[in-house]
Amino acid sequence: MTWILDHLDDIGYYTLQHAWLAALPLLLGLLLATPLGWAARRYRGLYTPVVAGTGLLYTIPSLALFILMPLILGTQILDPVNVVVAMTIYTVALLTRTVADGLGAVPDSVIASATAMGLGPVRRLFTVELPLAVPVIAAGLRVAAVSNVSIVSVAALIGVPQLGSLFTDGFYRDFLDPIVAGLVACVVLALLFDLVIVVLARLLTPWLRTGGAP
Amino acid sequence: MIRFEGATKTFPDGTVAVGGLDLLAATGSITVLVGPSGCGKTTSLRMVNRMIEPTGGRIMIDDRDTASMDAAQLRRGIGYVIQHAGLFPHRTIVDNIATVPRLLGWDRSTTRNRALELIERVGLPASFAGRYPHQLSGGQQQRVGVARALAADPPVMLMDEPFSAVDPVVREQLQEEFLRLQSELGKTILFVTHDIDEAVKLGDQVAVLRVGGVLAQVADPATLLRDPVDDFVADFAGRDRGYRGLGFRPAPSLTPRSEPAVTLGTSPEEVRRSGNAWVLVVDDDRRPLGWVEPARVTEPVATDRLHRGGTVARLDGSSRAILDAALSSPSGRGVVVDDDGCLLGTVTSAEVVAALQSPPGPDSSGQP
Ligand SMILES: Nc1ncnc2c1ncn2[C@@H]1O[C@H](COP(=O)(O)OP(=O)(O)OP(=O)(O)O)[C@@H](O)[C@H]1O
Ligand SMILES: [Mg+2]
Numbered sequence: 001m002t003w004i005l006d007h008l009d010d011i012g013y014y015t016l017q018h019a020w021l022a023a024l025p026l027l028l029g030l031l032l033a034t035p036l037g038w039a040a041r042r043y044r045g046l047y048t049p050v051v052a053g054t055g056l057l058y059t060i061p062s063l064a065l066f067i068l069m070p071l072i073l074g075t076q077i078l079d080p081v082n083v084v085v086a087m088t089i090y091t092v093a094l095l096t097r098t099v100a101d102g103l104g105a106v107p108d109s110v111i112a113s114a115t116a117m118g119l120g121p122v123r124r125l126f127t128v129e130l131p132l133a134v135p136v137i138a139a140g141l142r143v144a145a146v147s148n149v150s151i152v153s154v155a156a157l158i159g160v161p162q163l164g165s166l167f168t169d170g171f172y173r174d175f176l177d178p179i180v181a182g183l184v185a186c187v188v189l190a191l192l193f194d195l196v197i198v199v200l201a202r203l204l205t206p207w208l209r210t211g212g213a214p
Numbered sequence: 215m216i217r218f219e220g221a222t223k224t225f226p227d228g229t230v231a232v233g234g235l236d237l238l239a240a241t242g243s244i245t246v247l248v249g250p251s252g253c254g255k256t257t258s259l260r261m262v263n264r265m266i267e268p269t270g271g272r273i274m275i276d277d278r279d280t281a282s283m284d285a286a287q288l289r290r291g292i293g294y295v296i297q298h299a300g301l302f303p304h305r306t307i308v309d310n311i312a313t314v315p316r317l318l319g320w321d322r323s324t325t326r327n328r329a330l331e332l333i334e335r336v337g338l339p340a341s342f343a344g345r346y347p348h349q350l351s352g353g354q355q356q357r358v359g360v361a362r363a364l365a366a367d368p369p370v371m372l373m374d375e376p377f378s379a380v381d382p383v384v385r386e387q388l389q390e391e392f393l394r395l396q397s398e399l400g401k402t403i404l405f406v407t408h409d410i411d412e413a414v415k416l417g418d419q420v421a422v423l424r425v426g427g428v429l430a431q432v433a434d435p436a437t438l439l440r441d442p443v444d445d446f447v448a449d450f451a452g453r454d455r456g457y458r459g460l461g462f463r464p465a466p467s468l469t470p471r472s473e474p475a476v477t478l479g480t481s482p483e484e485v486r487r488s489g490n491a492w493v494l495v496v497d498d499d500r501r502p503l504g505w506v507e508p509a510r511v512t513e514p515v516a517t518d519r520l521h522r523g524g525t526v527a528r529l530d531g532s533s534r535a536i537l538d539a540a541l542s543s544p545s546g547r548g549v550v551v552d553d554d555g556c557l558l559g560t561v562t563s564a565e566v567v568a569a570l571q572s573p574p575g576p577d578s579s580g581q582p
Pocket of ligand 2: 255256257
C-alpha cells in the first residue's frame with residue numbers, strides 16, 4: 001500500500017499514457033470504420049467480404065501485431081505510433097460491422113423519403129443515417145473501448161509505457177502492489193470511457209428520451 | 215402536367231416492372247394509379263422523380279424531359295408521400311416539415327412560419343411542432359408526411375399508398391381532408407393505391423394497371439365503374455360497382471313527399487296520431503334527429519329513444535346517397551333535407567329506383 005502512495009506520480013503518468021493510447025485509436029478506428037461500414041451497406045456484394053475481413057483482424061494476437069508494426073511501418077520499436085496503429089486496427093475490426101449494421105437498421109421508408117426530398121447520398125449519410133445509427137454505434141464503441149483499455153496493456157512487453165508497465169514491473173519483482181494498482185486503474189479507465197460514450201450518445205439522441213405516443 | 219411516353223423499367227434481373235406506359239396526368243388534378251400488387255405502381259411513381267431511372271421511353275413534366283434535369287433539383291420540386299410517412303425519427307415535427315425549405319436555402323423564420331402554418335393546415339394542433347414522430351399516432355404522422363411534402367409548395371405531388379397503413383375510420387378522415395386540401399391547392403397529383411374504392415373516391419382520373427406495368431384502362435371514375443373495357447378491369451372494379459357507380463350519378467329529380475314530424479318532448483298520444491309505424495323526430499329548426507316507433511313510446515319523446523340508423527340525403531347529392539337514405543331508413547322512407555339540413559320530406563327506394571330507370575338526363579354521367 002505504501003508503494004502505491006509513494007508512486008502516485010508514476011501511476012498517474014501511466015494512466016494518462018494508457019488513456020490516450022486507448023482513446024486515440026478509438027477515434028481513428030471509428031473514422032475508418034464509418035466509410036467501410038457505409039460501403040458494406042451501399043454495395044451489397046461488399047458486406048460479407050468487408051465485415052468478415054475486418055472481423056478477422058481481431059484474431060491477430062496483439063503481441064504479434066505490436067512486434068510486427070515497426071517492420072511494417074518502418075518505425076522505432078519503442079515508438080507509441082506502433083501501439084496506436086495496432087489498436088486502430090482492432091477498433092476497425094470491432095466497429096466496421098457495428099457501423100454497417102447501424103446504418104442497415106435505418107428504416108427503408110426513412111431513406112426513401114430522404115432521397116425523394118432531394119438529399120444527396122453524402123448529406124443523407126451525415127444528417128439522417130449516421131444520427132439514427134448512433135445508438136448502435138455507441139453500443140459497439142463501448143465494447144471497443146473496454147477491449148482497447150485491456151489490450152493496450154500488452155504493449156508493456158514491447159516497452160511502451162502505460163498501465164501494463166505496472167504488471168510487468170510487479171511480475172519481475174514478484175510484488176503484488178503495482179499489479180493491483182494497474183488493475184484498479186484499468187478498470188477505472190474503462191468505466192470512465194464507458195461513461196463518456198454513454199453521455200455523448202445520450203446528448204446525440206434527444207429523441208430517444210421522449211415518451212411514446214400520447 | 216406529367217406525361218409518361220412509353221416509360222419502361224426492366225430491372226437488371228430481367229423483371230419488366232413497367233412495360234411502355236403512356237399516360238397523361240393533367241395539371242391541377244388527381245390521377246390515381248391502381249392495380250394488383252406487383253403491377254408496377256411504385257416503380258411508375260418513382261420513375262417520375264427518378265428514384266428509379268427508366269430503361270426506356272421518357273417522362274415529361276410540363277414538357278421538360280425529367281432525364282435532362284438534375285435529380286436532386288427535380289426532387290425538391292416534387293412532393294413525395296409514402297406509406298408509414300417515412301418521417302425522420304430524430305427530427306421534431308417542425309424540423310421534419312422544414313426539410314425541403316432548408317435544402318432550398320429559405321431563411322430561418324420563413325421556414326419556421328411555413329412549417330407551423332402547414333401543421334395547422336393538415337389539421338394538427340400547433341403544440342405538436344416540438345414533438346418527435348414517435349409521439350404521434352400513425353394517422354397524425356401521415357398528416358405530417360403530407361405537410362412535409364407540401365412544404366416548398368411543389369406543383370407536383372407523388373403519393374404512394376399514403377393512407378393504406380391507417381385504420382378505416384382514420385383513412386376516411388384523411389381522404390376527406392386530402393380532397394379538401396387539393397380543392398384549395400390544385401396540385402398535379404399522381405396517387406398510387408391498390409384499393410379501387412379509394413381510387414374512385416379520390417381520382418379525377420383513374421388508371422388501372424395490369425401486372426407488367428401495362429395500362430388496362432384510364433377513365434374518370436364513373437366511366438370506369440360503368441364501362442370497364444375488359445374482364446380484368448371489371449373484376450378489379452369490384453362486385454357492387456353498379457351500386458357504387460350511383461355515387462357518381464346525380465340524384466334523379468324527385469319530389470319528396472311531405473313527412474309529418476314531431477319534436478322532442480312530444481307526448482305519446484301526439485306521436486301516435488299519424489297512425490304510421492315510424493314517426494320522424496326533428497329539432498326546433500326542423501333538422502331530422504331520428505325515428506321513433508309510436509307503439510313503443512310511453513313517455514314524451516327523448517333523444518335516447520331515437521333510432522338513428524337512417525342516413526340523410528340532399529336533392530342535389532348523388533343517386534347513391536338518396537337511395538341509401540331510403541334503404542337505411544327503418545320506415546322505408548328516406549329523409550331528404552335542404553342545404554341547411556332542414557327537412558324537405560321523404561322518398562321511398564321504389565321511387566328512387568323508378569326515377570333511376572327512366573332515361574338518364576343529358577348530364578347523368580357528370581361528377582356529383
Ligand atoms: N429492385 C428490383 N429488382 C427487381 N425487381 C423489382 C425491383 N423492384 C421491384 N421489382 C419488381 O417489379 C414489379 C413491380 O414492383 P412495384 O413495386 O412497382 O409494384 P407495386 O405495383 O408498387 O406493388 P405493391 O402494390 O405491392 O406495392 C414487381 O414484380 C417487383 O417484384
Ligand atoms: Mg408499391
